[in-house]
Amino acid sequence: MRTLIKNIDHLYTPDLNRGFGQVLDLQKVHLLLEDGYIRQIIASDQPLPEADEIIDASGKCLLPGFIDPHTHPVFWKTREDEFVMRIEGKSYEEIAAAGGGIRNSVRKFRQASKEEIKEISRRRIARFLEFGVTTIEAKSGYGLSTQDEIKSLEIINELNDEQALDLIPTFLGAHEVPDEYQQNRAAYVELVCKEMIPLVAERKLARYCDVFCEQGVFTVEESRKILTTAMEYGLKARIHADELAAFGGAELAAEIGAVTADHLILASDEGIRAMAERGVIPVLLPGTTFFLGKDQYARARTMIEAGCQVAISTDFNPGSSTTQNLQLIWTIAALKLKMLPGELLWASTWVAARSLGIERQAGSIEPGKQADLVILDIPNLNYLPYHYGLNHTYMTIKNGRVVYKRLNGY
Numbered sequence: 001m002r003t004l005i006k007n008i009d010h011l012y013t014p015d016l017n018r019g020f021g022q023v024l025d026l027q028k029v030h031l032l033l034e035d036g037y038i039r040q041i042i043a044s045d046q047p048l049p050e051a052d053e054i055i056d057a058s059g060k061c062l063l064p065g066f067i068d069p070h071t072h073p074v075f076w077k078t079r080e081d082e083f084v085m086r087i088e089g090k091s092y093e094e095i096a097a098a099g100g101g102i103r104n105s106v107r108k109f110r111q112a113s114k115e116e117i118k119e120i121s122r123r124r125i126a127r128f129l130e131f132g133v134t135t136i137e138a139k140s141g142y143g144l145s146t147q148d149e150i151k152s153l154e155i156i157n158e159l160n161d162e163q164a165l166d167l168i169p170t171f172l173g174a175h176e177v178p179d180e181y182q183q184n185r186a187a188y189v190e191l192v193c194k195e196m197i198p199l200v201a202e203r204k205l206a207r208y209c210d211v212f213c214e215q216g217v218f219t220v221e222e223s224r225k226i227l228t229t230a231m232e233y234g235l236k237a238r239i240h241a242d243e244l245a246a247f248g249g250a251e252l253a254a255e256i257g258a259v260t261a262d263h264l265i266l267a268s269d270e271g272i273r274a275m276a277e278r279g280v281i282p283v284l285l286p287g288t289t290f291f292l293g294k295d296q297y298a299r300a301r302t303m304i305e306a307g308c309q310v311a312i313s314t315d316f317n318p319g320s321s322t323t324q325n326l327q328l329i330w331t332i333a334a335l336k337l338k339m340l341p342g343e344l345l346w347a348s349t350w351v352a353a354r355s356l357g358i359e360r361q362a363g364s365i366e367p368g369k370q371a372d373l374v375i376l377d378i379p380n381l382n383y384l385p386y387h388y389g390l391n392h393t394y395m396t397i398k399n400g401r402v403v404y405k406r407l408n409g410y
């Protein structure tokens with residue numbers, strides 16, 4: 001099966017030879033796909049090859065499919081009541097300390113059957129394709145019992161097999177201390193290390209293990225124990241770090257060689273330096289800072305100057321960031337993190353792919369790679385964060401197949 005995408009105004013892909021933020025901009029080209037892979041970039045003065053399917057991209061831009069490297073898409077009920085409580089003045093931390101937040105989602109998750117949660121999650125994740133996202137990292141973390149964490153990871157793995165979007169599973173049993181362990185948190189850490197991690201690894205239900213390392217959640221010592229145990233079982237580490245307090249999460253990520261450290265709003269200079277030295281990828285989630293109504297954003301420029309390659313993500317979850325629109329995150333990251341369009345392209349394709357170990361298959365437009373692509377109805381790359389809040393996706397292509405096409409022009 002050969003598909004020709006013809007008359008592409010701009011084909012943008014990270015310029016891997018020139019480094020972070022540098023973009024290859026090929027104008028007026030065509031792209032040939034074959035059997036799900038990228039076959040050839042064709043200059044406008046070359047003859048057009050035969051193809052079974054032709055897509056006209058006149059006046060549009062072609063980018064690698066976006067990769068969202070930090071999401072929590074498997075939950076049951078939404079939490080709009082807590083959103084209103086925050087408008088009225090309660091903080092996210094106060095709501096969590098009073099038993100709301102993640103623990104609220106956990107209580108609800110445990111009441112629903114696997115099939116019910118799977119169905120609602122299936123409908124939710126389909127929306128990522130509409131926004132041009134072709135791969136997501138997907139975390140468990142609303143079960144917090146062995147049985148319910150397994151339920152969550154099974155849903156992620158089954159949805160990965162059953163529909164077009166790729167889901168890369170992360171075990172987040174240490175997302176919170178559940179109600180029944182509030183008076184005995186050490187026992188919960190033991191349960192995660194001695195029962196959940198071995199089972200998740202044995203059943204190959206996750207590639208990564210994550211911990212919410214944060215004041216009031218898991219300490220640095222507890223996080224170290226959980227993540228090093230997971231690494232002994234062959235899972236790679238990611239960590240929610242320094243989001244609500246400067247807590248030593250970035251330093252821990254560097255110390256244990258985590259693949260990513262995420263959030264990092266309050267990461268220290270020392271932590272940033274250590275991450276750059278160890279090659280830890282900062283995954284920045286400015287939509288969360290925005291949605292929590294906070295003013296202090298992660299120091300992306302300091303991280304980039306220190307030598308980090310930065311990724312960005314929606315952090316899609318029912319509490320602290322409900323958007324699935326990575327294009328909106330481009331705008332927030334541009335304005336609040338001072339990231340430039342070329343850096344945002346890297347951050348949501350190549351670097352995100354590296355953070356998930358899939359950079360050989362995805363994350364850039366090169367012959368031989370999976371044909372995971374997005375056609376955007378924009379005149380140039382700068383336009384994407386500029387015209388904000390809407391969905392510019394004209395078409396999403398996953399493994400060479402059209403999986404989303406906008407119905408009407410505007």
Ligand SMILES: N=CN[C@@H](CCC(=O)O)C(=O)O
Nearest residue numbers: 102212240315317318319320
């Ligand atoms: N910080 C921890 N986890 C999520 C929030 C989850 C929730 O509030 O349900 C986050 O990344 O923001």
Ligand SMILES: [Zn+2]
Nearest residue numbers: 070072240315
């Ligand atoms: Zn998160």
